[in-house]
Amino acid sequence: MLSKKTQMGLDSLKSLALGAVSVGLVLVFALVIMGEFGTNTAITGNADAYGAYNDTLAAVTQIPTWVGTLILVGIAGVVIYFVSRGLGNQR
Numbered sequence: 205m206l207s208k209k210t211q212m213g214l215d216s217l218k219s220l221a222l223g224a225v226s227v228g229l230v231l232v233f234a235l236v237i238m239g240e241f242g243t244n245t246a247i248t249g250n251a252d253a254y255g256a257y258n259d260t261l262a263a264v265t266q267i268p269t270w271v272g273t274l275i276l277v278g279i280a281g282v283v284i285y286f287v288s289r290g291l292g293n294q295r
Contacts, residue, residue, distance in 0.1 A: 216285075220278045227271060234264055 238261050247253045 216282045217279070220275070220282065223278075224271065224275050227274075231264070231268055231271075238264060 238257070241247055241257055242261070247257055
């Protein structure tokens with residue numbers, strides 16, 4: 205049986221993983237929808253709409269580069285939390 209602290213750590217990591225998967229799914233859906241808009245003749249025929257589409261697509265495609273960094277920061281936060289709690293109990 206796992207101790208209460210270990211179980212809390214696993215719960216924290218589970219919620220972090222669930223959040224990362226949720227963000228990934230939202231990004232995939234956003235990119236698929238944006239891809240469908242790009243083939244729409246109403247958008248490609250309008251220069252302003254097509255420019256806005258390209259700007260939005262460029263912004264959305266930059267988001268996945270930050271997901272790895274956010275996951276790393278979240279894992280580091282969990283590790284720091286447990287190290288600090290472990291060191292605090294040794295007194």
